[in-house]
Amino acid sequence: DKMDSKKALKRYFDYDSFRNFNGVPLQEEATNSALKGNSLLAIFPTGGGKSLAFQLPALINKETTNALTVVISPLQSLMKDQVDNLEAKNITSAVTINGLLDPIQRADAIKRVIDGSAGILYISPEFLRSKTLERILNERQIARFVIDEAHCFSTWGQDFRVDYLYIAEFIKKIEKNNKNKQIPISCFTATAKKDVIEDITDYFKERLNLDLVIFQAKGRRENLEYQVHLTEESDDKYRRLRDIILQENCPTIIYSSRTKTVDDVYQRLYLDKFSVAKFHGKMETEHKIEEQNKFKNGEAMIMVATSAFGMGVDKDDVGCVIHYDISDSLENYVQESGRAGRSDKIEAKCYILFNENDLNKHFELLNSSKLNIDEIKSVWRAIKNLTKLRNSVSLSALEIAKAAGWNEEVYGLETKIMTAVSALEEAGYLKRGQNSPRVFANSILSKTLIDAKKMMEDSKLFNKEDFDSATRILSLLISSKRRSMAGNELAESRVDYIASILGLTRTTTIRIINLLRECKVLAD
Incomplete structure (x- = not known):
């Protein structure tokens, strides 16, 4: 009974039936395939219920064998969302370890993995190179590795992430410690491009000798209507945007490929008294979470964002997606526009506001990133x-x-x-090892800079020069402005960035950080 997926679906999620795709029960088939121990690749459209297809087998495995399912996911906000959604259903066995956690939350998550109370662990691919992860996973029986957004494997995909290529090597290490028992994997993506699928299946065949069973839903969505509006200069484009928002009057996502455009459009809508939030990679992590929650909870009706927003965001009442300029690729456009009409009850609209200059800007951006x-x-x-x-x-x-x-x-x-x-x-020229530890802004234990300075003075560990350097480092960590220099979430106050921004040597920076740890201003 415990292994019966339909009964488990009712028990955990209170659903009477699985979701069908054009009459085909793919969600149920993928779930049952995982329960049989198969490795698989599921290609479900955006909003197609892929999370449930790996969460349900993970929960059943936890209940029957107390084994752990490891979910590798590219976005921290996506992990937090999924853990929160499970907790809202009274499912408390999912944890995440990522840079958004403070030291106490992180220690608690690690403890829950080791003591067996966690059944699902969400991590980012970058964390695979951490010695801590290898150590804690060796304490548990691993039921399965789940790779979410698996198109990140593929050099054909716009979202290629190099750390995904380390996944097989990491799994081999864990298998070796588990007496070479082969661990099955599940890959999930909404991208059905032939080259991408081949890249994923070839990777696991060549590196882990795994054959993936493929479950592919047809990508067609019947409840989306597409319109393209040709626009002139930027004022004309903004007028069209306003007209569409007023006409549709529903939760709306506006996409732009540039952070500056996101900021500008957000500012204009805000000044025009629209209920609006924004999201892009150069914002502080805390600010992004705040803005994302405003939109999810209905506090803001409009979200202006780059493509960084939306992956895994669970909001089914979006009735309109507007592209203020064109997407990076056709597959990205399908994913982004597919965030409208997640509920079958909604007839949603997808607009592109097109201007000839957009193409030139697009190719400039594409060339600079190659x-x-x-x-x-x-x-x-x-x-x-x-x-x-x-x-x-x-x-x-x-x-x-x-x-x-x-x-x-x-x-x-x-x-x-x-x-x-x-x-x-x-190509075999070098071998990359595990990552060195980072210093996180949220590892500060003192409440304010004044408290930190007092702790430093009381410790008698600092001469005047070191005290000044330590104060500058703490000011930087507290202000958390270093992310804008790196332009992404990976650069979480690492020693090299701190040293570079403050003009200190790396050796001095490490020595000062160790002193701050010794006097308990920073957590270990």
Whole structure:
């Protein structure tokens, strides 16, 4: 009875039946396939209930064998959403370990994984290179690895993430510690592009000798209507946008490919007294969560965002998606517009406000984010020079970029360096190891800078110069402005960024941070 998926569906989620896709029970078939121990790839449309297809087998496995399911997901906000949604249904066995947690929450999540009270663990692909993760997973029987947004494996996909390529190697390590027992995997994506599917299936066949059973829903959505409006200059475009918002009068997402446009459109709508929120990668993490929640809870009716918003956001009453400029790709457009009409009860509208200049801007942006062979060669030369006197070296993306002579303002610097290192590793030129620890802004234990200074004075560990440097480091951590320099969520106050921003040497920065830990201003 415990292994019966229909009974478990009612028991955990209070649903009477699984979701069908054009009459085909794919959600149920994928769930049952996982319960039989198969490895699989499920291609479900945006809003197609893919989360349930891996959460239900995970909950059944926890109940029957107390095994842990590890879910690898690319966005911290997505993980938090899914854990919160499960808790709202009184399911408390899911935890996440990511950079949004403070030290106490993080320690609690780790404890719950080790003591067996957690049945689902959400992590980001970057965390796979952490020694802590390997240690805690070796304490548990692993039921399955779930890879959400699996199109991030594919170099054909717009969302290619180099850390996804490390997944197989990490799974091998865990299997070795589990006496070489093969662990099944489930991949989920909404992207049905043939090349992407081949990349995913080939990767797991070649690296883990796993054959994936494929469950593919037809991508057609019957409740979406598409319209393209040709616009002139920016004022004309904004007027059209306002007209559509007033005409539709429903929860609306407005997408733009540039953060500056998001800020500008948000500001104009706000001044025009619209109920509006915004979301893009250069905002502080806390601010993003706040804005996302405003939209989800109905406090704001309009969300202006880059494509960073929406992946995994569970809101079924969006009646309108407007593209203020064109998407990066057709598949991204299908995903973004598919965030409208998540409920079958809604007839939703999808608009594109098109201007000829948008294409030029789009190609400029695309070219600036591409990595070329000369850049890969410059990274290789830099790493060779840095390892002349020793076999291994611990470096950040910023340090490699500086050694390669790159301008720190290069668009997507961190991603480009990581992609170059990944390409060199794939070609056998180098081996990337585990990540060094980071210093997180939320690891500060004192309530204010004044409290921190008093603790530093009382400790008698700091001379005047060190005290001044420590104060500058803490001010930076508290203000959390360092993310804008890296332009993404990965650059969480790492030592290299702190050193670079403050003009300190890396050695000095590490020494001061260790002193701050010793006097309990920073958590370990």
